Amino acid sequence: xxxxxxxxxxxxxxxxxxxxxxxxxxxxxxxxxxxxxxxxxxxxxxxxxxxxxxxxxxxxxxxxxxxxxxxxxxxxxxxxxxxxxxxxxxxxxxxxxxxxxxxxxxxxxxxxxxxxxxxxxxxxxxxxxxxxxxxxxxxxxxxxxxxxxxxxxxxxxxxxxxxxxxxxxxxxxxxxxxxxxxxxxxxxxxxxxxxxxxxxxxxxxxxxxxxxxxxxxxxxxxxxxxxxxx
Amino acid sequence: xxxxxxxxxxxxxxxxxxxxxxxxxxxxxxxxxxxxxxxxxxxxxxxxxxxxxxxxxxxxxxxxxxxxxxxxxxxxxxxxxxxxxxxxxxxxxxxxxxxxxxxxxxxxxxxxxxxxxxxxxxxxxxxxxxxxxxxxxxxxxxxxxxxxxxxxxxxxxxxxxxxxxxxxxxxxxxxxxxxxxxxxxxxxxxxxxxxxxxxxxxxxxxxxxxxxxxxxxxxx
Amino acid sequence: xxxxxxxxxxxxxxxxxxxxxxxxxxxxxxxxxxxxxxxxxxxxxxxxxxxxxxxxxxxxxxxxxxxxxxxxxxxxxxxxxxxxxxxxxxxxxxxxxxxxxxxxxxxxxxxxxxxxxxxxxxxxxxxxxxxxxxxxxxxxxxxxxxxxxxxxxxxxxxxxxxxxxxxxxxxxxxxxxxxxxxxxxxxxxxxxxxx
Numbered sequence: 328x329x330x331x332x333x334x335x336x337x338x339x340x341x342x343x344x345x346x347x348x349x350x351x352x353x354x355x356x357x358x359x360x361x362x363x364x365x366x367x368x369x370x371x372x373x374x375x376x377x378x379x380x381x382x383x384x385x386x387x388x389x390x391x392x393x394x395x396x397x398x399x400x401x402x403x404x405x406x407x408x409x410x411x412x413x414x415x416x417x418x419x420x421x422x423x424x425x426x427x428x429x430x431x432x433x434x435x436x437x438x439x440x441x442x443x444x445x446x447x448x449x450x451x452x453x454x455x456x457x458x459x460x461x462x463x464x465x466x467x468x469x470x471x472x473x474x475x476x477x478x479x480x481x482x483x484x485x486x487x488x489x490x491x492x493x494x495x496x497x498x499x500x501x502x503x504x505x506x507x508x509x510x511x512x513x514x515x516x517x518x519x520x521x522x523x524x525x526x527x528x529x530x531x532x533x534x535x536x537x538x539x540x541x542x543x544x545x546x547x548x549x550x551x552x553x554x555x556x557x
Numbered sequence: 558x559x560x561x562x563x564x565x566x567x568x569x570x571x572x573x574x575x576x577x578x579x580x581x582x583x584x585x586x587x588x589x590x591x592x593x594x595x596x597x598x599x600x601x602x603x604x605x606x607x608x609x610x611x612x613x614x615x616x617x618x619x620x621x622x623x624x625x626x627x628x629x630x631x632x633x634x635x636x637x638x639x640x641x642x643x644x645x646x647x648x649x650x651x652x653x654x655x656x657x658x659x660x661x662x663x664x665x666x667x668x669x670x671x672x673x674x675x676x677x678x679x680x681x682x683x684x685x686x687x688x689x690x691x692x693x694x695x696x697x698x699x700x701x702x703x704x705x706x707x708x709x710x711x712x713x714x715x716x717x718x719x720x721x722x723x724x725x726x727x728x729x730x731x732x733x734x735x736x737x738x739x740x741x742x743x744x745x746x747x748x749x750x751x752x753x754x755x756x757x758x759x760x761x762x763x764x765x766x767x768x769x770x771x772x773x774x775x776x777x
Numbered sequence: 778x779x780x781x782x783x784x785x786x787x788x789x790x791x792x793x794x795x796x797x798x799x800x801x802x803x804x805x806x807x808x809x810x811x812x813x814x815x816x817x818x819x820x821x822x823x824x825x826x827x828x829x830x831x832x833x834x835x836x837x838x839x840x841x842x843x844x845x846x847x848x849x850x851x852x853x854x855x856x857x858x859x860x861x862x863x864x865x866x867x868x869x870x871x872x873x874x875x876x877x878x879x880x881x882x883x884x885x886x887x888x889x890x891x892x893x894x895x896x897x898x899x900x901x902x903x904x905x906x907x908x909x910x911x912x913x914x915x916x917x918x919x920x921x922x923x924x925x926x927x928x929x930x931x932x933x934x935x936x937x938x939x940x941x942x943x944x945x946x947x948x949x950x951x952x953x954x955x956x957x958x959x960x961x962x963x964x965x966x967x968x969x970x971x972x
Binding site for chain 2: 798799800801802803804805808849852853856857860889890891892894895896899900903943944945947948949950952953955956957959960963
């Protein structure tokens with residue numbers, strides 16, 4: 328016995344329950360499809376604008392004086408604009424330009440597992456002096472009051488005013504890997520003094536920066552002149 | 558939700574049902590996952606509450622509108638499809654409005670889809686009532702849920718960070734009770750609210766019983 | 778591909794970022810089914826199985842959706858796949874293990890609305906896990922859920938022999954126990970953090 332749930336106004340009743348089910352699901356799916364696509368299209372511009380603003384805010388914080396940000400991939404074949412997914416062996420970076428259009432600095436992301444979850448930082452690279460001269464924390468879920476000192480501890484942030492990341496003679500790796508050392512024992516420009524009591528989180532920051540710099544800088548530095556001005 | 562022969566509840570009663578008698582958080586204890594996860598601050602709590610209310614109202618409206626043409630065998634699939642659609646819509650809407658709120662709420666925006674409150678309401682109420690009544694009830698439920706979230710978020714933020722809506726309440730020397738903004742704190746604060754609710758209810762029941770018995774009580 | 782190693786993902790998801798006690802996924806069944814140890818274990822196993830199947834399907838779906846630029850259909854496709862997977866598991870259990878099917882009762886179809894199942898799919902997408910990372914993540918997640926369920930069941934069974942004030946009984950008590958368990962699991966934080 329076929330069970331049909333049709334409103335009395337329907338001109339013809341479906342012959343079988345399957346037809347009724349398919350018809351209803353089809354109708355609902357169409358309504359839903361229209362709703363989803365229209366909301367996606369309607370918000371696309373606003374969402375992209377928001378993402379750009381957030382990126383600019385992060386980059387401008389580590390590279391003061393910047394006015395414009397462009398995304399690029401550095402690969403063994405050179406530098407290409409960042410459209411589409413990361414090419415094999417490539418590294419993403421952000422080039423910041425000042426108001427006049429001259430290049431002001433390079434920014435890139437580094438990430439490594441800390442105490443609770445992955446710690447993501449954005450660091451600023453000065454190509455002229457070959458140092459890292461600023462960091463900003465993008466995201467972290469470390470212990471409030473302990474791990475979150477990487478935001479505020481002035482002595483820790485001082486490590487990143489001139490962190491030496493110059494390349495070795497063969498231009499394939501850093502001359503000295505970025506290392507996190509025990510609080511108070513920093514002796515070289517490529518070392519980071521950990522925060523006393525927050526060693527794991529400090530080490531995550533150092534590891535993230537080291538891995539990112541080791542990957543990006545050998546690809547980027549030989550091609551710096553190709554960046555030009557904007 | 559009137560049985561045949563009973564008086565239909567008024568619109569006001571429909572609205573208030575979700576706020577007190579059938580509050581999703583404190584009475585029905587539904588939708589626990591977002592309740593504990595995003596209530597680390599009052600702002601996040603209210604944003605989540607509003608997002609869920611939107612999905613709840615929109616879904617109940619659409620479910621109620623098509624309730625007469627949906628065959629019973631596919632009703633759950635249809636409800637889920639409708640709810641998932643509105644969650645996708647609200648996901649994009651929040652991204653467009655505020656990326657900061659979006660990052661704070663994280664994956665829990667999309668997890669609104671499996672929030673038992675919405676599917677439960679659609680099945681129990683929206684599928685059996687006309688659109689306007691379903692919408693009113695949904696709004697009440699949503700507000701009740703938001704109140705529950707705010708009760709949790711407010712307490713956790715004040716105790717765990719010394720702030721409310723980002724405004725510092727106690728000055729710089731306040732030592733925050735950090736565990737309150739961590740997962741165990743969520744469990745403890747919710748348990749305390751439920752305890753309070755139960756206690757108030759049990760007092761009310763005892764008071765009612767004493768009244769009916771006639772007021773002569775020896776001892777307690 | 779996320780920067781975590783497989784070992785870090787496994788230990789982290791099982792203990793320090795336990796699905797129930799730290800990430801708040803799967804709370805409804807956790808509060809509902811954890812009254813006895815003998816129902817807790819099959820429930821945990823069934824959920825782990827569904828989580829792994831969902832993770833597998835989500836990985837494939839995500840690849841499909843990204844290749845055809847249909848990102849707005851991601852959520853709907855995930856939830857439809859999960860509902861279908863649960864339906865299949867139900868039919869399989871009904872035919873091959875009716876006793877287990879009866880024991881799990883209403884909680885089996887409720888796995889569809891279990892935040893943990895959809896949560897795994899969403900988290901592995903957001904963290905851009907590779908295939909192996911995703912499988913490790915989902916297995917550890919399900920195992921962590923089962924672990925939390927067993928611990929809770931054991932505690933509640935013992936509490937049956939204590940006199941608990943009436944006001945606290947029920948969900949309030951379970952939540953307090955969960956809070957204490959969560960506090961205990963916080964001790965695992967930092968396990969697997971690299972050197």
